Amino acid sequence: MAGHVDVRVVARAPLDQVWAVATDPAAWARAGHPVADLERRGDRLRFRVGGDLVERVEDARHRTVASRRLGSDQFVYCHLWFGHQAVAGGTELRCVADFEMAPGAVAGDAEMEAVLARTLRGNLEATARLAER
């Protein structure tokens, strides 16, 4: 009835530098994760990944980002939360996903947990490596 994923990666880079990379779509493209139809309005960013529209809202004060998919036919809902905090030796990047797959989706909750855990860890690692440059 619900999927949950929680992944963490540590970057050997300061918090501000990690935050700058994590919120820069040009950096995502350099990391091999380009997005389409990008539109920014203040702290709110909309773009497409695969066929789905994604909205990200940044909270610079708390160094967090809330992201959700809009109008997906695969997910009933998919909420991501990204946290960034200073830890010994650098910055911890964390992503929590809460979601539910639609009836008839190509994958069930457990299968998508495995996919998202792998994908999100890859995204965080790519962000961390870029921030370390």
Add this chain to the structure above:
Amino acid sequence: MSAHTDNEIVIAAPLALVWDVANDVQRWPELFAGEYAAAEVLERDEDRVRFRLTTVPGPDGRAYSWVSERCLDRGRGTVEARRVEPGPFRYVHLFQSFTATPAGTRLRWVQDFEARPGAPFTDEAMRRRIDAGARANLRRHRDVIEALAASGVSR
């Protein structure tokens, strides 16, 4: 390290009425019995409303207040909401769906959240509180909206 609640109720009223009433934030002090003292809309556009909620003071006399944002998708009958001012939480995410069924409208509330370290409650204590509150407030929604439907209000 995070918590999840999922509750639903069927309300014997048309989806349009349930949608309109449940999304009328200014009515929340009536729809969430004993929970919110005030709900003030700060910003509203077609599919998004940002508002400040203030709780009824607890046994210690303290009231809490924070800003939340609801994003509405009328076509799908879904609402996604989050606390903009997270306060003692790292995050609070809500998903709500409104589904027409033969018996009326099924209203479902899903919440995912995590308490910050140092919050005055644990995830599990808050999960129990939110779970019990959701069940009571869904019943309250049903009672209020079914009374409106019975009095001939259609939306």
